[in-house]
Amino acid sequence: MALSISNDMVAGVWYIVLVIPWTFLSIAIASDAAPKLSALDAEAHALLESEWWSDYINHVPSRCQWPGIVCNNAGSITNISLPTELQLGNKLGRFNFSCFPNLVHLNLAAHGITGSIPYGLGTLSKLTHLDLSSNDINGTIPSDIWHLRNLVTLNLSRNKLSGSIPMGIGLLNNLVYLSLSWNNLNGSLPLEIGNLNNLQIVDLNTNSLTGEILSALHNLTKLTELNLARNMLSGSIPMEIGLLNNLIYLSLSWNNLNGSIPLEVGNLNNLQILDLSTNSLTGEILSALHNLTKLTELNLSSNEISDMIPQELTQLTQLKNLIISDNKIFGEIPADIGKLSKIIVLDMSRNMLTGEIPASISSCSNLQLLILSNNKITGNIPSHIGNLVSLVLIDLSHNSIRGEIPYQLGSVKYTRMLILSYNELTGTIPSSLVLLKKLDLSYNSLEGEVPVALQNSYPPDSFIGNDNLCGYTYIHSCYSSPQISNNTDNTPMKIFLPLNVLLALLFSVYVFFCWCKGESCKSVSKETRDGDMFSIWNYDGKIAYKDIIEATEGFDIKYCIGAGGCGNVYKAQLPSGRVVALKKLHNLEANEPVIQKIFRNEVKLLTKIRHRNIVKLYGFCLHNRCMFLVLEFMERGSLYCILRNDIEAVELDWTKRVNIVKGIAHSLSYLHHDCRPSIIHRDVTTKNVLLNIESEACLSDFGIARLLNSSSFNRTVLAGTYGYIAPGQLFGCVNVMRKNDLFS
Ligand SMILES: *[C@@H]1O[C@H](CO)[C@@H](O)[C@H](O)[C@H]1NC(C)=O
Ligand SMILES: *[C@@H]1O[C@H](CO)[C@@H](O)[C@H](O)[C@H]1NC(C)=O
Ligand SMILES: *[C@@H]1O[C@H](CO)[C@@H](O)[C@H](O)[C@H]1NC(C)=O
Ligand SMILES: *[C@@H]1O[C@H](CO)[C@@H](O)[C@H](O)[C@H]1NC(C)=O
Ligand SMILES: *[C@@H]1O[C@H](CO)[C@@H](O)[C@H](O)[C@H]1NC(C)=O
Ligand SMILES: *[C@@H]1O[C@H](CO)[C@@H](O)[C@H](O)[C@H]1NC(C)=O
Ligand SMILES: *[C@@H]1O[C@H](CO)[C@@H](O)[C@H](O)[C@H]1NC(C)=O
Ligand SMILES: *[C@@H]1O[C@H](CO)[C@@H](O)[C@H](O)[C@H]1NC(C)=O
Ligand SMILES: *[C@@H]1O[C@H](CO)[C@@H](O)[C@H](O)[C@H]1NC(C)=O
Ligand SMILES: *[C@@H]1O[C@H](CO)[C@@H](O)[C@H](O)[C@H]1NC(C)=O
Ligand SMILES: *[C@@H]1O[C@H](CO)[C@@H](O)[C@H](O)[C@H]1NC(C)=O
Ligand SMILES: *[C@@H]1O[C@H](CO)[C@@H](O)[C@H](O)[C@H]1NC(C)=O
Secondary structure, three states: OHHHHHHHHHHHHHHHHHHHHHHHHHHHHHHHHHHHHOHHHHHHHHHHHHOOOOOOOOOOOOHHHOOOEEEOOOOOEEEEEOOOOOOOOOHHHHOOHHHOOOOOEEEOOOOOOOOEOOOOHHHOOOOOEEEOOOOOOEOEOOHHHHHOOOOOEEEOOOOOOEOEOOHHHHHOOOOOEEEOOOOOOEOEOOHHHHHOOOOOEEEOOOOOOEOEOOHHHHHOOOOOEEEOOOOOOEOEOOHHHHHOOOOOEEEOOOOOOEOEOOHHHHHOOOOOEEEOOOOOOEOOOOOOHHHOOOOOEEEOOOOOOOOEOOHHHHHOOOOOEEEOOOOOOEEEOOOOHHHOOOOOEEEOOOOEEEOEOOHHHHHOOOOOEEEOOOOOOEOOOOHHHHHOOOOOEEEOOOOOOOOOOOHHHHOOOOOOEEEOOOOOOOOOOOHHHHHOOEEEOOOOOOEEEOOHHHHHHOOHHHOOOOOEEEOOOOOOOOOOOHHHHHOOOHHHHHHOHHHHHHHHHHHHHHHHHOOOOOOOOOOOOHHHHHOOOOOOOOOOOOOOHHHHHHHOOOOOHHHEEEEOOOEEEEEEEOOOOOEEEEEEEOHHHHOOHHHHHHHHHHHHHHOOOOOOOEOOEEEEEEEOOEEEEEEEOOOOEEHHHHHHOHHHHHHOOHHHHHHHHHHHHHHHHHHHHHOOOEEEOOOOOHHHEEEOOOOOEEEOOOOOOEEEOOOOOOOOOOOOOOOOOOHHHHOOOOOOHHHHHHHO
16 A cells, blocks of 8 residues: 555656656747747737737638738738728737738728837838828837838828937938828927938928928938928028929928028929918018929918019919918019919918009909908909909908999809908999809998899998998988988997897887886896807997996896886996997796797897887897897987977977988888888887987887788788877788889
């Protein structure tokens, strides 16, 4: 028994002594031997480890058939170009680069890679093409990437790389394409980049590179495209740039470059696109421009160039985009600008150009954008530019252009925008302008009536600031007497334009719908500001809810100047000094859904109306806890009250009375004939006629006013204050019908 046990123990010892070490040894031999035996196995193993193809491992036996993989005849991987559906996330670091000695092409663009570029990439000694663009790669560019001596294409664009461009880049002297654009790279351009004399395309745009543009660039004579835009490069453009005479594309825009454009740029006679915009360049436009005969785009905008437009410019007959806006360019536009027959965009705005628009411009038959605004251009608008059918935008605003508007400017079926504001144009407005997408003729000296078709097509802002223009009654009524306009507060009124009638409307709405009991003014809590109360509030930004509340101390009773059935009228002096009347509904009535609905609906419709003899609405607040209108303050109150006060009634002599009647007649005429749809007030009483300090009359209280559209006019229900009901209503016809017929 003991012996047998001892025998067993001996066997156990043998086992420990012999078998286990042997197993260890064989494992060690196996793992040592594998790389020697097969680089292919190492590749296979590394692919498994990467987990990039984990979906395919079980279905597709041969790794050379996995998507995006190309092998050479020996079965070693040469190209990896993943299909887009494979997203890598943070798995770039799992890839063992040292196992792929034959890889020449690695394209991982747009595979959602996060994290930084792992060290080890430099072991891909045969790599010629590396594209890691459009990922979320952060961190710095690893220093060993510059071991990739065979690299021809390096694309790291659209990542979040930071730090500077390593000087080791100078070792990649086979590089033809280099893009590091759209990263956060900083520091200056490494001098060594000048050694890479096979480079054809360098794109470093949209980084934070600083320092100067190197004169060392001049060795890159094969360069066809150089894009350093949107960095923080400073200093001047080196004259050596003129040696890069294969350049086709040169963009240095959005930097801090100063000094003048070097003469030598004129040697780049293959250049097609030259964008030096948004720098601080001074001096001349470009002498020796005439050698750049292939130029299709010249963008010098937003610099400080002070020069005349060189005559040579018109020899660049291939030009499609000529943008020299935002400079200090003076003198005249070359008379033969029409030679630029291919031009599409001509932008010379915000300069100091004088003289006239050359008539030859009508030869630029491809012109789409003509922007000459903010200059000192004089003369007339050449009528033939209207015939350029491709023109979509004509902006000649802020000049001193005179004469009449050629009717041809509107004779297109295209969606054209015509902006002629702030000039000295005279004459009447041609009705041909009706087809435009946008029209701005404001601040000129146009006269006569705005053609009705135009009134229907464009907002009144298009015509304001023309003293002798009428038609839109809130500019100048065609019917009202000119002396009244003399003492109105013109500028702010024009700005306030759309809101006036609404307040009157609002107030009368409550009168109509709630012959309700009085209620004292309640304070409005400030948190209501965040509601949707300011529906069309504050048209010009000059009135703020806060100001109203402060001016009335939360609608304190001491500011109350009148009380009605369901609301009160307050007088408020705004911080600007303007005095306004506030008509505020009692909270109870403001909660009535019927009143609210009518309020909102009518507010929406009436905000576009403005007339000298209709009380002006500056703003309103539509919130179920606070409904009020901000109205023009009419110092003398209602005609009804005046006529009942013996002293005031005597003061109101016949001339004034006639003027009041005329004013109200004008306002009614406006409501009935000029508004589309027409509006009938339905309650014209002396109580609703208010007088200002000059005894000019304004119609107010549009609460029960009605909109009539051409499809719905019909006999209306009787409404209004008895004794004042419009005769037309009593006779069962509506007095807008005839005029409406004309327009339907
Ligand atoms: C990559 O592979 C090499 C050779 O097979 C090996 O020595 C190295 O440890 C591997 N690296 C990683 C991070 O797996
Ligand atoms: C592999 O990459 C090389 C170098 O980028 C390229 O010329 C070749 O067309 C690629 N082959 C395939 C099959 O994608
Ligand atoms: C470099 O990457 C950008 C962004 O993905 C891409 O638009 C560009 O075509 C790429 N360049 C080359 C040569 O592949
Ligand atoms: C890079 O991004 C990863 C997340 O994707 C983050 O954890 C890491 O801190 C970032 N590294 C740097 C240097 O910003
Ligand atoms: C570049 O940015 C890094 C942070 O990304 C910062 O540490 C470094 O100081 C910057 N270098 C320069 C020259 O601005
Ligand atoms: C430019 O190239 C010449 C010859 O190819 C070389 O001698 C010179 O050092 C290079 N200059 C720069 C700045 O790389
Ligand atoms: C250009 O800017 C640099 C600083 O960025 C300044 O030293 C130099 O004097 C400026 N040159 C001119 C001509 O303004
Ligand atoms: C214009 O180009 C011609 C040859 O293409 C050259 O002889 C001439 O010097 C150039 N002129 C300027 C001002 O660069
Ligand atoms: C010209 O430059 C300005 C400013 O950099 C830019 O806004 C504009 O788009 C450029 N125009 C064209 C046609 O590229
Ligand atoms: C306003 O009227 C006065 C005289 O009533 C006149 O002298 C002045 O020129 C007028 N102003 C304008 C802008 O019409
Ligand atoms: C006009 O009024 C009559 C009677 O109220 C009505 O029957 C008819 O439908 C109305 N027509 C229109 C177009 O509203
Ligand atoms: C015109 O009146 C009809 C009938 O009352 C109505 O259905 C239509 O919505 C109204 N149109 C407008 C633009 O108000």
